[in-house]
Amino acid sequence: MTSGRPPTLDDVARAAGVHKATASRALNPATRHQVSARTACRVSLEATRLGYVPNTLARGLRTSRTAAVGVLIPDLTNPLFPPIVRGIQDRLEQHGYTALLVNTDGDEARERAEFNALRSRRVEGFIVATARRHHPLLELAVRERIPFVTVNRSTELPTVPAVLGDDADGVAQAVAHLRALDHTRFAHLAGPQTLSTGYVRMRAFRAAAPGAAVVECASYTEAAGYDAARLLFERHPHTTAVLAGNDLIALGTLRAIEDRGRCCPADVSVVGFNDMPFADRFRPPLTTVHVPHHLMGVQAAQLLLDHLRAAAPSWSILLPARLVVRGSTARRRPGPT
Numbered sequence: 001m002t003s004g005r006p007p008t009l010d011d012v013a014r015a016a017g018v019h020k021a022t023a024s025r026a027l028n029p030a031t032r033h034q035v036s037a038r039t040a041c042r043v044s045l046e047a048t049r050l051g052y053v054p055n056t057l058a059r060g061l062r063t064s065r066t067a068a069v070g071v072l073i074p075d076l077t078n079p080l081f082p083p084i085v086r087g088i089q090d091r092l093e094q095h096g097y098t099a100l101l102v103n104t105d106g107d108e109a110r111e112r113a114e115f116n117a118l119r120s121r122r123v124e125g126f127i128v129a130t131a132r133r134h135h136p137l138l139e140l141a142v143r144e145r146i147p148f149v150t151v152n153r154s155t156e157l158p159t160v161p162a163v164l165g166d167d168a169d170g171v172a173q174a175v176a177h178l179r180a181l182d183h184t185r186f187a188h189l190a191g192p193q194t195l196s197t198g199y200v201r202m203r204a205f206r207a208a209a210p211g212a213a214v215v216e217c218a219s220y221t222e223a224a225g226y227d228a229a230r231l232l233f234e235r236h237p238h239t240t241a242v243l244a245g246n247d248l249i250a251l252g253t254l255r256a257i258e259d260r261g262r263c264c265p266a267d268v269s270v271v272g273f274n275d276m277p278f279a280d281r282f283r284p285p286l287t288t289v290h291v292p293h294h295l296m297g298v299q300a301a302q303l304l305l306d307h308l309r310a311a312a313p314s315w316s317i318l319l320p321a322r323l324v325v326r327g328s329t330a331r332r333r334p335g336p337t
Contacts, residue, residue, distance in 0.1 A: 029096030087297020165291035170321030191245030225252025284327035
């Protein structure tokens with residue numbers, strides 16, 4: 001190998017004593033199974049020794065495949081999304097794909113710009129965590145037959161594959177738990193109704209607790225939860241239990257309870273939704289509905305891979321939700337009913 005020149009695939013193949021095509025298959029996770037494990041190991045060791053880095057862009061230009069997937073995330077500061085992203089990456093890497101991650105901050109213009117930028121980089125498909133119930137950008141993707149899967153949220157477009165938690169059952173479990181603790185004056189701080197998660201959870205709450213108070217939050221944030229909880233307690237001061245639309249809303253609710261000089265769970269029980277990382281570190285530790293977000297990411301990646309390799313799937317995957325009882329819920333104190 002000439003000094004100062006970066007190592008090439010020819011150099012790796014020569015050092016490993018194999019044909020260039022064999023070295024290429026050995027270094028590509030998608031084709032590694034086509035060579036023996038012993039040969040793949042030898043080629044990999046020589047590539048590492050020489051400092052060879054595969055040129056995936058050149059490979060994509062030759063094959064019309066880039067082995068890259070665009071992942072749209074609405075808010076990376078929300079602890080819900082990192083486990084989903086990790087699940088996506090874990091599964092994609094097993095199949096030789098790379099996740100190109102973008103954060104949209106919930107901004108439609110930014111989302112469209114990032115989507116188009118990823119398309120210009122010739123990603124093979126998308127995993128979309130930004131889906132809204134009515135979503136013009138995804139309507140365009142359907143019309144143009146761009147492969148994509150939604151994760152955690154869904155759109156009302158027909159036949160769009162999605163991987164979701166069973167939100168309705170999670171709400172039913174939470175309401176049953178509060179009833180078992182003798183609560184009758186409970187309420188729901190709902191997520192935004194433009195999102196499937198907010199819509200499905202609110203509908204499930206109304207079905208499980210007809211006539212109970214509902215206040216919609218402007219966003220899935222602690223600040224929005226705080227504002228909605230203050231409004232709830234002004235309108236319904238005798239509320240003894242709150243089911244929050246997600247754990248960040250629950251966190252804002254806990255702050256609003258404290259600001260009113262009341263205690264959780266002695267005065268007001270609070271249930272969150274998602275069981276995001278560190279929910280067990282809240283004060284008090286948060287009772288919440290657990291959704292398997294890492295598995296959700298794994299399944300979304302697998303569904304997209306299936307989409308890319310065969311006919312487009314039109315089904316969705318619904319993952320089970322499970323109530324996790326911690327210190328933020330307790331039996332209702334005797335008092336006004």
